[in-house]
Amino acid sequence: MRGLRVRPMRGEVGDSPWGKAATPADALVQMAMDHGIEAGVVSADDALRREKVTQDELKGAVERVENWPDAHKARSMLALCSGLRESVGESRCGIALELAGIRVTPQVEIKDAFGKLVGRVDFLVEGTKVIVEFDGKVKFESGNPEVLWAEKTREDRLRRLGYTVVRLTWADLERPGAVAAKVQAAIRDAA
Missing domain, CATH: 3.40.960.10 (VSR Endonuclease)
Known part of the structure; x- marks a missing residue:
């Protein structure tokens, strides 16, 4: 498929109706590391607001990638995100x-x-x-x-x-x- 990227899973793996998948917190951390702080914060804000993830889960996911390339983006996302913003x-x-x-x-x-x-x-x-x-x-x-x-x-x-x-x-x-x-x-x- 054009534009599709496949790579090994980072972080924790959870179950989904389609098989193994990244947990929401790990997916958000990957979003920030791969697509930038703004994309990560926008996505994390929405997930927090809709109670799909908690701050503690995000913190754990960020800690798991502490020494990885672009981990600074995940740390910034964690510092900036809030479940109170509505859009x-x-x-x-x-x-x-x-x-x-x-x-x-x-x-x-x-x-x-x-x-x-x-x-x-x-x-x-x-x-x-x-x-x-x-x-x-x-x-x-x-x-x-x-x-x-x-x-x-x-x-x-x-x-x-x-x-x-x-x-x-x-x-x-x-x-x-x-x-x-x-x-x-x-x-x-x-x-």
């Missing part, structure tokens, strides 16, 4: 921010003075009132005015609470340096 776009945002030294907490609930939920935000920059939101096309693509109005109202309420909102798109993610600069500018302006 590929959020995963890529998280990677760009963390690699730029901007510490963020994903999926933070923001409440008003009465304890009423205003919204759950994609990221809150630690130690600040700067929110980072990833805008994929799905939410806005329909053109449904009610969806757009709800998002605008939510953002207005967040701003009234003193938060600064930085919105990132797929185009922004193609320039990680620009992502960092945009968020760092918001942090400076909010201080």
Whole structure:
């Protein structure tokens, strides 16, 4: 088959309906080592979020390849992955921010003075009132005015609470340096 690569199994072997296969954790480690940190983190975030793998299983898989070529990619994947990010776009945002030294907490609930939920935000920059939101096309693509109005109202309420909102798109993610600069500018302006 064109494009198919076959090689000896790395790490632990589990059972599948089709026979022996890499465990999910080992497959994710292989993904990072073979295809890069971003591919590994995006895949690990999804597997963690859907509870297909645990952080401990990933840690064990990374330890098994400690002295292998490209093991540094697996270690980086482990350090950067989180089961809290809900999409590929959020995963890529998280990677760009963390690699730029901007510490963020994903999926933070923001409440008003009465304890009423205003919204759950994609990221809150630690130690600040700067929110980072990833805008994929799905939410806005329909053109449904009610969806757009709800998002605008939510953002207005967040701003009234003193938060600064930085919105990132797929185009922004193609320039990680620009992502960092945009968020760092918001942090400076909010201080």
